[in-house]
Amino acid sequence: MINRIPNKEDIYVAYxxxxxxxxxxxxxxxxxxxxxxxxxxxxxxxNFQRVGAFKARGATNAALSLSKDQLRKGIxxxxxxxxxxxxxxxxxxxxxxxxxxxxxxSPRVKINAVEGYGAEIIFCEPTLExxxxxxxxxxxxxxxxxxxxxxxxxxxxxxxxAAFELFxxxxxxxxxxxxxxxxxxxxxxxxxxxxxxxxxKIYAGEPEGASDAFKSLEKGEIVPSIxxxxxxxxxxxxLGTLTFPIIQKNIEKIILVTDKEIIIAMRLIWxxxxxxxxxxxxxxxxxxxxxxxSLKNLRIGLIxxxxxxxxxxxxx
Numbered sequence: 396m397i398n399r400i401p402n403k404e405d406i407y408v409a410y411x412x413x414x415x416x417x418x419x420x421x422x423x424x425x426x427x428x429x430x431x432x433x434x435x436x437x438x439x440x441x442n443f444q445r446v447g448a449f450k451a452r453g454a455t456n457a458a459l460s461l462s463k464d465q466l467r468k469g470i471x472x473x474x475x476x477x478x479x480x481x482x483x484x485x486x487x488x489x490x491x492x493x494x495x496x497x498x499x500x501s502p503r504v505k506i507n508a509v510e511g512y513g514a515e516i517i518f519c520e521p522t523l524e525x526x527x528x529x530x531x532x533x534x535x536x537x538x539x540x541x542x543x544x545x546x547x548x549x550x551x552x553x554x555x556x557a558a559f560e561l562f563x564x565x566x567x568x569x570x571x572x573x574x575x576x577x578x579x580x581x582x583x584x585x586x587x588x589x590x591x592x593x594x595x596k597i598y599a600g601e602p603e604g605a606s607d608a609f610k611s612l613e614k615g616e617i618v619p620s621i622x623x624x625x626x627x628x629x630x631x632x633x634l635g636t637l638t639f640p641i642i643q644k645n646i647e648k649i650i651l652v653t654d655k656e657i658i659i660a661m662r663l664i665w666x667x668x669x670x671x672x673x674x675x676x677x678x679x680x681x682x683x684x685x686x687x688x689s690l691k692n693l694r695i696g697l698i699x700x701x702x703x704x705x706x707x708x709x710x711x
Contacts, residue, residue, distance in 0.1 A: 396460045397548035400641065401583075403590040406559055409552040413455045416488055417445050420557075422564045422696075427667045428680070432687040435694045436680075437568070438664075439561045442672050442702025446480040446508065448629075449557050449580055449700050450544075454481035456553030457542045458489055466491040469539035473497070473519075473526035476505035477629055477701050478544040483512035494539050496529040498522075502628065504705045523632075545579030546635030555583030561696050562592040569693040574678040574700050575599040575608045575649065576630035578638030584698065585645035595696075596647045600682030602627045602657060608634050608642070609649045626654045626710050629675035629701060650682035657681045658710045664699070674710060676700045 397405055423438045441449035458470060469492035472482045479495045486493035493514035497506065498521035509516055517533060519525040534541055543550065557580065558571060571588060575581045581599050588595050601608050605623035611634055620633040634642065652660075654674075661677035664670060679697040683690055 397552060399548065401548055401552040401555065401586055405552045406555045406587060406590060409456045410556045410559055412459050413452060413553060413556065416455045416485075417451050418443060419560055420444055422561065423668060423670070425667050428663065432683055433691040434687070436683065437561070437565045437694070437696045438668070439557060439696060439698045440670065441557055442670060442676060442699050446477065446484045447701055447703040448477035448481065449554060449698065450477040450481035451484060452556050453545075453547075453550035453553035453579055453583070454478060454485045454542060455488070457547055457549040458482070458485035458491070460549045461540055465540045469494060469537055471495070471530060471533050471537070471539035471541050472544060473530045474544050475501045475628065475631070477703060479514070480505060480508045480512065480703070482542060483509045483514035486514065487512045492537075492539070494533045494537060496526050496533065498526065502703070502705050505703055508703070543635070544632070545577035546637045548637060550579055551583045551586070551637065551641070553583070554580045555587040557698055558584040558587035559591060561698070562587065565694070565696060567694060568592060568595045568696045570596050570598055570690065571696040571698070572598040572600060572679045572682060573698045574627070574630055574675050575601050575642070576605070576675070577632040578608065578634045578642050580698065580700060581646070582638040582641040585641050589645065597645055598647050598682065599649045600678035601649050601651055602630055602678060603651045603653050605630050606651055609651055611639060612643060612646070612649060627657055627675040627678055629673065630678065650686055652678060652681040652685055656685060660684060662711045671702045671704060672699050673701050673704045676702065
């Protein structure tokens with residue numbers, strides 16, 4: 396297990412450790428969207444990843460870093476969706492038990508997926524305090540190892556492999572942009588940039604209704620996410636003590652976008668690229684569209700973080 400900021404070798408090791416359990420996702424482009432923003436956009440399609448999201452990378456790397464004795468006792472986590480699925484998937488691959496604490500208002504499509512991978516779900520009230528309380532009870536009862544959704548260096552190293560692949564697939568990116576919630580994907584992307592594409596600048600997109608990362612950078616310390624309200628349900632969590640310093644040191648800027656802008660970007664991807672993405676994934680494109688003048692004529696990599704949507708409750 397990694398107990399410090401992951402280095403270049405850690406990301407190499409993570410990539411080769413997980414490559415048989417994940418997809419090397421494709422990179423797509425759209426002439427129409429390129430013309431709309433005046434640049435060249437390269438979409439890293441983590442919506443095609445195992446469990447439908449990049450979270451499979453970090454969860455699998457963290458699970459594979461555990462000892463046989465730890466795996467025998469099982470894996471536990473709390474998550475409203477994609478990390479929950481990723482832990483359930485990783486446990487199923489390793490023949491281990493998974494215990495997942497989920498808020499009782501989690502999207503049904505994500506609950507069904509977690510159940511489908513054979514995890515035991517423990518429902519709780521939709522607050523961080525309730526999640527942590529139930530998780531503590533489960534860990535005490537089972538001895539299962541807690542894999543945090545993002546505040547874990549093994550998880551961060553796993554998430555870094557998405558950008559690692561993108562830099563291998565597309566040369567000379569001027570900018571790479573991801574959505575930001577807890578910061579696992581963004582901090583991993585920062586590290587991958589530092590080791591594999593030093594001239595690429597890093598941006599992030601964040602919903603105005605869950606702008607704690609933006610506020611944290613402004614204040615210079617972690618500002619908790621309190622009562623976030625956004626269609627991007629995967630971006631409701633606060634930055635972590637491990638993710639924030641990495642992001643603070645490496646990111647160019649965070650671009651805030653409205654729910655309306657997120658929905659427009661999401662629909663654009665569905666209609667023009669013919670692929671399914673969830674609102675959280677569309678935040679990156681929404682940020683580019685909002686700042687297209689300053690990003691004009693650049694080569695921009697966007698990580699489409701996931702594609703898990705409830706088709707009965709689309710925002711458009």
